[in-house]
Amino acid sequence: MKKSNLDLLILLAKAGGIEKEILTTSRELSKMLNVSPQTIVRWLEDLEKDGLIKKSESRKGTLVTITEEGVKFLEKLHEELSDALYRGIIIGEVVSGIGEGAYYVRQYAPLIREYLGFDPYPGTLNVRVIFPKTIFDALCNVRPIIIPGFTKEGRTFGDVRAYRVKIDNIEGAIVIPSRTIHPPKIAEIIAPVNLRKTLNLKDGDRIRIKTL
Amino acid sequence: MKKSNLDLLILLAKAGGIEKEILTTSRELSKMLNVSPQTIVRWLEDLEKDGLIKKSESRKGTLVTITEEGVKFLEKLHEELSDALYRGIIIGEVVSGIGEGAYYVRQYAPLIREYLGFDPYPGTLNVRVIFPKTIFDALCNVRPIIIPGFTKEGRTFGDVRAYRVKIDNIEGAIVIPSRTIHPPKIAEIIAPVNLRKTLNLKDGDRIRIKTL
Numbered sequence: 169m170k171k172s173n174l175d176l177l178i179l180l181a182k183a184g185g186i187e188k189e190i191l192t193t194s195r196e197l198s199k200m201l202n203v204s205p206q207t208i209v210r211w212l213e214d215l216e217k218d219g220l221i222k223k224s225e226s227r228k229g230t231l232v233t234i235t236e237e238g239v240k241f242l243e244k245l246h247e248e249l250s251d252a253l254y255r256g257i258i259i260g261e262v263v264s265g266i267g268e269g270a271y272y273v274r275q276y277a278p279l280i281r282e283y284l285g286f287d288p289y290p291g292t293l294n295v296r297v298i299f300p301k302t303i304f305d306a307l308c309n310v311r312p313i314i315i316p317g318f319t320k321e322g323r324t325f326g327d328v329r330a331y332r333v334k335i336d337n338i339e340g341a342i343v344i345p346s347r348t349i350h351p352p353k354i355a356e357i358i359a360p361v362n363l364r365k366t367l368n369l370k371d372g373d374r375i376r377i378k379t380l
Numbered sequence: 381m382k383k384s385n386l387d388l389l390i391l392l393a394k395a396g397g398i399e400k401e402i403l404t405t406s407r408e409l410s411k412m413l414n415v416s417p418q419t420i421v422r423w424l425e426d427l428e429k430d431g432l433i434k435k436s437e438s439r440k441g442t443l444v445t446i447t448e449e450g451v452k453f454l455e456k457l458h459e460e461l462s463d464a465l466y467r468g469i470i471i472g473e474v475v476s477g478i479g480e481g482a483y484y485v486r487q488y489a490p491l492i493r494e495y496l497g498f499d500p501y502p503g504t505l506n507v508r509v510i511f512p513k514t515i516f517d518a519l520c521n522v523r524p525i526i527i528p529g530f531t532k533e534g535r536t537f538g539d540v541r542a543y544r545v546k547i548d549n550i551e552g553a554i555v556i557p558s559r560t561i562h563p564p565k566i567a568e569i570i571a572p573v574n575l576r577k578t579l580n581l582k583d584g585d586r587i588r589i590k591t592l
Contacts, residue, residue: 169389169430169453174381181464186511187471187588218381241381242465243513249458252393253451259399299398301455308520314559327539327558346539346558347526376399 173211174245175201177220177234181242185221185234193229250308256379258306258333260295260355262369269294273358275325279315280358284330284341292343292356293335293363295375303342303355307331310379314346332380333357336367339380385423386457387413389432389446393454397433397446405441462520468591470518470545472507472567474581481506485570487537491527492570496542496553504555504568505547505575507587515554515567519543522591526558544592545569548579551592 179200183190194208201208212230215221220238224231234242269292273280280288300306312329319325327346332339340359344352355377357363369375391412395402406420413420424442427433432450436443446454481504485492492500512518524541531537539558544551552571556564567589569575581587 169386169427169432172384174386177381178460178464182460182467184467186465186467187469215381220381239465239511242461246458246461246465248390248394249454249461252390253398253454253458255394255396255398257399299451316559347528 171201171203173214176208176211177215177238177242180221180232181234181239185232186239189231189233191226191229191231196229254300254306254308256306256310257299258295258297258303258355258377258379259299260297260375260377262364262371262373262375263294263296263354264371265292265294265354265356269356272325275320276315276328279318280330280341283313283315284332286339286360288358289360289362291362291364292358293340293369295355295357295377296353297355298374303344303352306379307342313341315343317346330358334378334380335359335363335375338363338366342377342379383413383415385426388420388423389427389450389454392433392444393446393451397444398451401443401445403438403441403443408441466512466518466520468518468522469511470507470509470515470567470589470591471511472509472587472589474576474583474585474587475506475508475566476583477504477506477566477568481568484537487532488527488540491530492542492553495525495527496544498551498572500570501572501574503574504570505552505581507567507569507589508565509567510586515556515564518591519554525553527555529558542570546590546592547571547575547587550575550578554589554591 176197194205197208198205212223216223219235220241222233222235270290273288273290273292277288297303310331312331315328315330317326329344329346330341332341338359338361340357342355342357388409406417409420410417424435428435431447432453434445434447482502485500485502485504489500509515522543524543527540527542529538541556541558542553544553550571550573552569554567554569
């Protein structure tokens, strides 16, 4: 896709133009975007005409700031892209877990029944997320159900965030420990049934998970 | 800013073109984007030439799917906008809390010392977030420090997520209970000093918070 004044607007935002006036020159900007200084001058004028930036010339160069309307424009585009990219579809590849899932599902089973409304099959389906880049990207706009942690026989089990999902027509949930900071690469899915068996899945199969 | 083939690409993504082939017509797309069908035909050709979509004609209309390259393009733009918009700057307005902050800061004080490395002033500075739209937007890419919950005199205090920030030159932290699902409108900030007094702030003052 050809470069446009949108690229310039994003560059100005990255350079700090949202919060304050920045001092720059069309030569400097032209180098950064790899277009001619004339093109930059024209784009700056376009952006100003559209009310997205304000600019004034000084002896040292051009003072530019992004207007409130400009910020709104960028925010709207960001939101549209979020909607477009993260529409609640996760694509992943079935992988084998290390068998720990079953143990944890058993411990949380009464709470899963209480908070999610189903008796979980004791085991998780592990899926390596291919799209989007991380599970967190996919789940950013989904409201989690928080399964509260508890202590049992001296062992502490932390809060778990559960996100309702559907695979084919089976409803289940992706479960992530609340204390996890890094986006996990593997989505662990619980469901009322043995998903691997019911959906006849084997390692390497591609599946589509829909968030609810 | 003028509409372009980027708008069309986003529309196709929203319509489901990322995961599968969608059936559409240039007339239908032209209505949705409020441009002429001829423009749509040209944009579709541009997008195909750039390798961002694949299309084929059928008797019922045009079958379109976004290529892997097209998805990468949208993801990159989304990331750039995230960087540009959420560069770790939060702009907000000082407001009065209801005085609960002091109580909680006292309870967590030993853990704040342990996890954040400072003795907190017993009180929080409350800031109504103006930019970005929510605190979560601003903190999405910041790694939190998780202050673990505890029980004291029969009362349970949950995990707290702390995000290191700087206001003027004072380092502190935004603190958010881990179980919070909705993005709070108010950022509660702790610091080694009484921020309101040290920075001479009163209700309604605008401040800039920088995440670290």
